[in-house]
Amino acid sequence: MAVNLKQLAEILGLSQTTVSRALNGYPEVNAETRQRVLQAVRETGYRPNRAAQRLATGKAYSIGLVMPIAPGIDSDIHFGEFLAGLAEESVKHDFHFVINPSAPDDEEATFRRLAASGNVDAVFLAYMRANDPRIPMLKALSIPFVVHGRSIGGPRDYPFLDIDNTQAFYDATKLLLQLGHHRIGLINGPDYLAFSMRRKKGLTRALEEWGLGLDEELVHHSVMADEYGYRSMQHFLERPDPPTAVLCSSTVLALGAVRAINRAGLVIGSDISIIAHDDVLPMLKPENFSVPLTTTRSSLRAAGARIATRLIGGILGRDTYPEQELWRAELIVRASTGPAPGR
Amino acid sequence: MAVNLKQLAEILGLSQTTVSRALNGYPEVNAETRQRVLQAVRETGYRPNRAAQRLATGKAYSIGLVMPIAPGIDSDIHFGEFLAGLAEESVKHDFHFVINPSAPDDEEATFRRLAASGNVDAVFLAYMRANDPRIPMLKALSIPFVVHGRSIGGPRDYPFLDIDNTQAFYDATKLLLQLGHHRIGLINGPDYLAFSMRRKKGLTRALEEWGLGLDEELVHHSVMADEYGYRSMQHFLERPDPPTAVLCSSTVLALGAVRAINRAGLVIGSDISIIAHDDVLPMLKPENFSVPLTTTRSSLRAAGARIATRLIGGILGRDTYPEQELWRAELIVRASTGPAPGR
DNA sequence: AATTCCTCTCAAAGCGCTTTGGATATCCAC
DNA sequence: GTGGATATCCAAAGCGCTTTGAGAGGAATT
Numbered sequence: 001m002a003v004n005l006k007q008l009a010e011i012l013g014l015s016q017t018t019v020s021r022a023l024n025g026y027p028e029v030n031a032e033t034r035q036r037v038l039q040a041v042r043e044t045g046y047r048p049n050r051a052a053q054r055l056a057t058g059k060a061y062s063i064g065l066v067m068p069i070a071p072g073i074d075s076d077i078h079f080g081e082f083l084a085g086l087a088e089e090s091v092k093h094d095f096h097f098v099i100n101p102s103a104p105d106d107e108e109a110t111f112r113r114l115a116a117s118g119n120v121d122a123v124f125l126a127y128m129r130a131n132d133p134r135i136p137m138l139k140a141l142s143i144p145f146v147v148h149g150r151s152i153g154g155p156r157d158y159p160f161l162d163i164d165n166t167q168a169f170y171d172a173t174k175l176l177l178q179l180g181h182h183r184i185g186l187i188n189g190p191d192y193l194a195f196s197m198r199r200k201k202g203l204t205r206a207l208e209e210w211g212l213g214l215d216e217e218l219v220h221h222s223v224m225a226d227e228y229g230y231r232s233m234q235h236f237l238e239r240p241d242p243p244t245a246v247l248c249s250s251t252v253l254a255l256g257a258v259r260a261i262n263r264a265g266l267v268i269g270s271d272i273s274i275i276a277h278d279d280v281l282p283m284l285k286p287e288n289f290s291v292p293l294t295t296t297r298s299s300l301r302a303a304g305a306r307i308a309t310r311l312i313g314g315i316l317g318r319d320t321y322p323e324q325e326l327w328r329a330e331l332i333v334r335a336s337t338g339p340a341p342g343r
Numbered sequence: 344m345a346v347n348l349k350q351l352a353e354i355l356g357l358s359q360t361t362v363s364r365a366l367n368g369y370p371e372v373n374a375e376t377r378q379r380v381l382q383a384v385r386e387t388g389y390r391p392n393r394a395a396q397r398l399a400t401g402k403a404y405s406i407g408l409v410m411p412i413a414p415g416i417d418s419d420i421h422f423g424e425f426l427a428g429l430a431e432e433s434v435k436h437d438f439h440f441v442i443n444p445s446a447p448d449d450e451e452a453t454f455r456r457l458a459a460s461g462n463v464d465a466v467f468l469a470y471m472r473a474n475d476p477r478i479p480m481l482k483a484l485s486i487p488f489v490v491h492g493r494s495i496g497g498p499r500d501y502p503f504l505d506i507d508n509t510q511a512f513y514d515a516t517k518l519l520l521q522l523g524h525h526r527i528g529l530i531n532g533p534d535y536l537a538f539s540m541r542r543k544k545g546l547t548r549a550l551e552e553w554g555l556g557l558d559e560e561l562v563h564h565s566v567m568a569d570e571y572g573y574r575s576m577q578h579f580l581e582r583p584d585p586p587t588a589v590l591c592s593s594t595v596l597a598l599g600a601v602r603a604i605n606r607a608g609l610v611i612g613s614d615i616s617i618i619a620h621d622d623v624l625p626m627l628k629p630e631n632f633s634v635p636l637t638t639t640r641s642s643l644r645a646a647g648a649r650i651a652t653r654l655i656g657g658i659l660g661r662d663t664y665p666e667q668e669l670w671r672a673e674l675i676v677r678a679s680t681g682p683a684p685g686r
Numbered sequence: 687a688a689t690t691c692c693t694c695t696c697a698a699a700g701c702g703c704t705t706t707g708g709a710t711a712t713c714c715a716c
Numbered sequence: 717g718t719g720g721a722t723a724t725c726c727a728a729a730g731c732g733c734t735t736t737g738a739g740a741g742g743a744a745t746t
Contacts, residue, residue, distance in 0.1 A: 052702035054394035395732035
């Protein structure tokens with residue numbers, strides 16, 4: 001059924017060496033010969049045996065994941081979406097996953113074990129915190145890694161892919177300010193996560209440039225679930241001086257926030273404006289909200305796919321990729337933002 | 344650093360064959376010799392090289408996952424929890440995952456590709472529907488599999504692990520009936536999923552035994568998210584004849600339902616009783632609800648771990664496990680259930 | 687004492703790939 | 717036309733394990 005290298009070489013009247021080299025892009029093979037080989041691969045459907053490659057090269061062709069699981073830890077919808085991106089890309093290159101569930105306080109040991117096992121060539125990291133200890137640790141273990149997000153403080157020379165959270169929420173705030181809003185709330189992710197800090201910073205910076213200060217009372221931090229969006233917004237609305245506009249760190253939070261607004265009988269886009277960050281979750285599209293949401297958009301799945309690409313590229317030795325990427329989130333204006341009331 | 348089989352054999356003054364056999368439990372090796380080998384393994388920390396084993400045995404030592412991704416598909420919190428269980432167990436046995444994201448209408452092709460790739464020894468299946476076409480398909484592909492849940496209709500001879508959903512909701516209903524409730528609502532999962540159907544059946548059966556009929560108006564189906572629990576409960580409460588008790592198919596749904604009840608100013612456990620199915624999600628404990636929830640409990644993570652064990656056991660050829668398991672969910676009475684009002 | 691039968695062990699042959707260390711042929715300049 | 721590059725290709729040696737087929741030794745049988 002499936003041919004192997006030996007048979008393929010025989011068919012071509014070449015040695016295994018040459019065929020192998022032709023396939024792996026080595027220079028010492030005639031261009032014409034290479035074409036013949038490639039053609040034969042197409043015809044026979046030859047697929048190299050991964051187990052044999054692993055053995056011969058010593059590479060694992062797989063990437064390690066440490067899945068945060070514990071009470072209160074965001075085993076959330078966002079993780080699944082990101083994983084889908086990672087998987088989508090990995091499967092193309094026939095890479096496997098080694099998934100290690102681990103409680104946060106056990107993560108260090110988990111990474112150590114993972115690195116020692118030789119089962120993975122590289123690992124992926126997320127949920128960055130300030131001075132995240134995992135970065136120096138992985139460096140010390142000298143196992144390749146890419147982080148999703150960025151730490152704040154600590155070493156700066158490590159590979160990451162992040163979106164420019166500060167910029168995103170700066171842009172969003174700027175829009176609101178231009179619309180005449182002066183009291184702007186923020187329903188943010190957990191306060192110890194780097195992206196939350198940066199989003200808050202974006203808000204602060206824009207306000208300051210406008211000569212305004214941040215009202216800490218209008219900043220809420222929580223796990224990014226619908227429920228908390230609702231509660232936070234409810235609290236905001238109960239204030240004597242509620243914000244006229246609110247930023248949400250996720251469409252999931254916005255979902256709850258919108259509910260609270262509706263319940264209060266207010267109209268989104270005129271009584272109060274909303275901008276949410278949109279991770280492009282397939283099941284929660286901002287354009288399908290009762291009032292389509294203005295968002296800062298950046299696909300989480302695309303980020304997963306990109307990180308997989310980089311991880312795999314690094315392992316295969318073709319790391320022409322930039323080590324650090326900062327994606328800019330797109331500000332998409334829809335109907336949930338309008339002029340500040342009474343202006 | 345790490346020793347290999349050859350070195351280990353040398354240390355012991357045995358042949359590789361004997362050492363290998365000792366480790367893999369073959370009978371033709373002296374008990375004493377085996378002990379010596381095991382001791383040496385402990386001392387040296389020998390771990391067989393998986394790549395070499397893969398190559399020699401032709402086994403992949405990995406299991407395939409088809410991750411359902413698409414608009415509206417439950418890339419939900421429950422999936423992550425189940426995955427954690429799978430991973431927890433797999434990592435112990437040094438098994439890898441091949442995760443294939445796939446839209447539902449593309450699943451067949453995905454499975455086919457997965458089976459043909461030789462990258463996995465077995466696959467796992469969930470989100471069962473009535474007459475689920477994937478079961479005959481996987482049988483035809485003759486790739487080992489275990490399903491989480493059970494189909495309804497279609498072939499019956501396939502390996503599964505399910506909880507007795509009918510029984511669980513039968514038990515729950517029974518309790519409510521004994522407490523004097525006659526109008527019982529159900530906030531269920533998606534109507535096309537087998538577990539939803541069975542839970543509804545459990546409710547129906549208990550009602551009928553009590554001489555009551557099911558009021559279809561009191562049954563809602565939806566994706567299992569907080570939001571929908573809220574809406575469904577709200578609808579129930581707006582009726583002229585609201586139910587005095589409601590079953591929820593998930594604590595996530597119950598979360599929303601409870602909110603709706605609180606909002607209506609009703610008291611849980613006296614004005615209205617609630618029983619939810621508890622998948623034992625670490626972030627959503629029924630005992631931590633404002634009024635601790637009565638639940639039917641069965642750990643999703645444990646199910647994941649068990650399925651991994653069976654899958655792996657099957658692959659390693661020690662399948663003394665029962666092919667079909669039906670776990671009984673535990674009915675745990677807490678404060679959210681009380682006598683029917685006015686009784 | 688010769689034969690058979692276990693029990694325990696081993697040497698060696700793969701599994702399918704990569705990679706080292708040549709070979710062979712071609713080409714150029716001198 | 718000879719020495720030395722240069723361009724192509726190959727045979728064979730691993731990678732670390734499992735497994736076949738067989739041998740050595742001792743106990744049991746005749």
